[in-house]
Amino acid sequence: xxxxxxxxxxxxxxxxxxxxxxxxxxxxxxxxxxxxxxxxxxxxxxxxxxxxxxxxxxxxxxxxxxxxxxxxxxxxxxxxxxxxxxxxxxxxxxxxxxxxxxxxxxxxxxxxx
Amino acid sequence: xxxxxxxxxxxxxxxxxxxxxxxxxxxxxxxxxxxxxxxxxxxxxxxxxxxxxxxxxxxxxxxxxxxxxxxxxxxxxxxxxxxxxxxxxxxxxxxxxxxxxxxxxxxxxxxxxx
Numbered sequence: 001x002x003x004x005x006x007x008x009x010x011x012x013x014x015x016x017x018x019x020x021x022x023x024x025x026x027x028x029x030x031x032x033x034x035x036x037x038x039x040x041x042x043x044x045x046x047x048x049x050x051x052x053x054x055x056x057x058x059x060x061x062x063x064x065x066x067x068x069x070x071x072x073x074x075x076x077x078x079x080x081x082x083x084x085x086x087x088x089x090x091x092x093x094x095x096x097x098x099x100x101x102x103x104x105x106x107x108x109x110x111x112x113x
Numbered sequence: 114x115x116x117x118x119x120x121x122x123x124x125x126x127x128x129x130x131x132x133x134x135x136x137x138x139x140x141x142x143x144x145x146x147x148x149x150x151x152x153x154x155x156x157x158x159x160x161x162x163x164x165x166x167x168x169x170x171x172x173x174x175x176x177x178x179x180x181x182x183x184x185x186x187x188x189x190x191x192x193x194x195x196x197x198x199x200x201x202x203x204x205x206x207x208x209x210x211x212x213x214x215x216x217x218x219x220x221x222x223x224x225x226x227x
Binding site: 009032034036041042043044045046049051090092100101103104105106 | 117146148153154155157158161203205215218220221
């Protein structure tokens with residue numbers, strides 16, 4: 001069975017500070033990992049994806065994530081938070097045998113001016 | 114390019130009423146799915162389809178029916194609405210069999226059952 005754990009349902013950072021959102025997965029086979037962002041009253045948008053080509057993945061809006069197999073983690077980071085980064089962030093995993101995506105419970109990011 | 118379109122955006126139902134949530138995509142994606150989003154629970158898969166005429170159950174299928182008569186459309190039916198079905202519903206699509214293909218989401222339908 002696959003699962004995704006996001007530590008911290010709410011994270012607050014000051015504008016300009018480092019953003020770190022944590023994601024750990026459990027999978028019996030190599031997973032494909034994604035981060036999505038959801039702005040208020042909108043659907044989810046893809047931030048970045050890991051598909052085994054490189055362990056450090058760069059996404060949109062200055063976000064990046066590093067796949068660490070030994071730690072079964074795929075944490076999302078951004079060096080300097082911007083007010084527009086305030087949103088809900090979801091980590092998701094899928095297998096290469098199908099299209100079933102498993103989502104974490106989400107982390108709400110607040111950026112303090 | 115419209116992507117994934119969901120209608121309606123908002124709906125209020127009384128217990129026992131039925132309704133259909135519409136989802137259409139114009140990207141020729143074989144895979145389509147329905148999720149519900151509840152506070153603290155993330156997104157949970159209700160039903161999915163890997164092509165016209167093929168559907169399967171996800172994690173929380175009870176109380177919901179789907180059909181897939183065309184590649185473009187994947188409606189979700191609530192036959193007898195219950196307050197527990199109050200939620201935000203998202204339709205999503207992607208290319209089938211391509212693990213590199215992310216999900217494309219609609220903007221959601223906010224359903225309240227009283």
